[in-house]
Amino acid sequence: AQTVTQSQPEMSVQEAETVTLSCTYDTSESDYYLFWYKQPPSRQMILVIRQEAYKQQNATENRFSVNFQKAAKSFSLKISDSQLGDAAMYFCAYRSATSGSRLTFGEGTQLTVNP
């Protein structure tokens, strides 16, 4: 079964600085999607960014970018110019055809942004 691991339960960053959240996963498949979701205190799940495994180019969405290392099965999220509104729980997630199209989540990383 596929597993997703986030080894940083908590991270903090100064406002306007850059922070990187780590994620590793285990799979034997070659075609899948990886996601980063943000969950603020409201607990609404917000899609931050997604990466298709067959695309070598790292996905970017404004201040958010990923470093996708397929061979190493690593998928880190970089947040540039951190803002107070970025404070939230961040989940890395995996999805593939053989997993029934479900999302498998990592344990989450609680990000604090200090003013």
Add this chain to the structure above:
Amino acid sequence: GAVVSQHPSWVICKSGTSVKIECRSLDFQATTMFWYRQFPKQSLMLMATSNEGSKATYEQGVEKDKFLINHASLTLSTLTVTSAHPEDSSFYICTASRGSSYNSPLHFGNGTRLTVT
């Protein structure tokens, strides 16, 4: 954008009673819906997958007689927690998929906070 409405957003019930949570896709047909459970400061754990018109597929360790899932139409799935107990108190989230493929867009409901007293 696509909207998934989950209702109620929060509910308090007494131990032994049943609670129904609805998940509706408002502007698209959801072939598949997923139900997750999240304890405080923990990750989302998949409880079951429901496909319209067929029985739900439950994850290992999830009691199907306790957590009844019905997906009677392409826009509505319901989760009923039967004979609720305090340990069932949790945050429940539904996710609707536009298609059955792993690259079909997924849309989250806002979640339901269940407290059993």
